[in-house]
Amino acid sequence: MTPLRSDGSSPRTGIEIMPYQRRYRQELRELLYRSFRSHVHLDWHETDAWLDAGKATVLLAWEGRRLVGAIAASEPVDGDCWIRVAVVVDDAPPMPIMHTLWNILRLDLRAMQVKRVAILMLREWLSDVFAELGFAEQEWIVTLRRESLESPVELNPPNLTIRASEPSDLEAITAVDHQAFDALWRMTLSDIRQAVRGAASCTVALIQNAIVGYQISTIYFDGSHLARLAVNPNVQAKGIGGALVGDVLRRFTRRGVPSMTVNTQLSNERSQRLYRRLGFQRTGYDLAVWSVRL
Numbered sequence: 176m177t178p179l180r181s182d183g184s185s186p187r188t189g190i191e192i193m194p195y196q197r198r199y200r201q202e203l204r205e206l207l208y209r210s211f212r213s214h215v216h217l218d219w220h221e222t223d224a225w226l227d228a229g230k231a232t233v234l235l236a237w238e239g240r241r242l243v244g245a246i247a248a249s250e251p252v253d254g255d256c257w258i259r260v261a262v263v264v265d266d267a268p269p270m271p272i273m274h275t276l277w278n279i280l281r282l283d284l285r286a287m288q289v290k291r292v293a294i295l296m297l298r299e300w301l302s303d304v305f306a307e308l309g310f311a312e313q314e315w316i317v318t319l320r321r322e323s324l325e326s327p328v329e330l331n332p333p334n335l336t337i338r339a340s341e342p343s344d345l346e347a348i349t350a351v352d353h354q355a356f357d358a359l360w361r362m363t364l365s366d367i368r369q370a371v372r373g374a375a376s377c378t379v380a381l382i383q384n385a386i387v388g389y390q391i392s393t394i395y396f397d398g399s400h401l402a403r404l405a406v407n408p409n410v411q412a413k414g415i416g417g418a419l420v421g422d423v424l425r426r427f428t429r430r431g432v433p434s435m436t437v438n439t440q441l442s443n444e445r446s447q448r449l450y451r452r453l454g455f456q457r458t459g460y461d462l463a464v465w466s467v468r469l
């Protein structure tokens with residue numbers, strides 16, 4: 176088993192750290208599946224493919240020959256990244272394992288010029304563990320829902336065209352995404368490719384043949400989800416965001432899809448105003464985002 180690393184801070188724990196390798200995929204998969212303390216936040220990605228793609232930093236913790244924990248951070252975007260996977264075995268105290276993993280991960284991320292690491296608090300166990308690692312609340316993600324088979328009256332601004340996206344649009348979509356979102360929320364080209372692959376609808380808004388906005392939506396068994404919406408800041412507040420959402424709502428309404436949900440940051444008042452204008456209301460299902468500066 177190579178190469179083992181120890182952070183030197185907890186010499187008596189007997190925990191050693193190594194980078195993920197594909198041959199440990201099955202052990203990691205079982206640990207993620209069986210453990211109560213298991214966190215996987217991969218959005219559109221399938222776990223095995225994401226781990227094996229080699230873009231994330233993935234560390235495994237071993238006690239002898241037993242896999243006792245793992246942590247994985249996403250490919251950094253402009254100095255920010257996310258903890259996408261965190262897991263600890265049920266029958267050991269979590270802190271020595273997570274501390275040892277985090278101490279090595281932090282060094283690896285610093286070497287990659289990462290400045291901030293965030294985690295979406297999907298499960299309760301994460302707060303105790305990540306508070307001890309130095310993470311603190313940064314933001315809340317709120318959920319809004321629109322329940323109606325009526326199409327919204329949201330007219331396209333003049334000179335705006337909306338059409339289904341094409342594979343050759345991916346780079347322009349990524350550029351709009353990076354212009355519109357702060358670093359922590361930006362998606363990589365491969366994230367966007369993956370999201371479009373799994374989407375029921377991806378449309379782009381064009382002015383004079385240039386892509387200035389896009390949306391990605393999925394359909395679930397009982398409704399739809401607006402997964403992504405962005406408009407180039409140079410042309411915001413002209414009705415383009417509203418036109419994109421209105422258009423996808425009309426498409427889904429024609430297909431008989433009765434509802435749409437969307438998540439956005441609590442601090443993102445502009446997007447919430449847009450969603451309220453189109454008939455969305457807060458559901459009360461909120462999730463915290465915690466982060467730490469390196």
Ligand SMILES: CC(C)(COP(=O)(O)OP(=O)(O)OC[C@H]1O[C@@H](n2cnc3c(N)ncnc32)[C@H](O)[C@@H]1OP(=O)(O)O)[C@@H](O)C(=O)NCCC(=O)NCCS
Nearest residue numbers: 355356404405406411412413414415416417439445446448
């Ligand atoms: C949220 C976002 C998509 C909105 O896009 P947008 O094109 O500016 O949206 P709209 O123009 O339809 O609506 C925004 C405002 O412009 C106003 N507006 C709409 N049409 C207008 C027009 N023709 N002229 C002037 N203003 C107009 C709307 O009334 C609205 O005002 P309000 O916020 O005071 O209610 C955009 O701000 C963005 O990309 N933000 C960063 C990414 C993001 O937050 N995405 C969503 C969260 S996941």
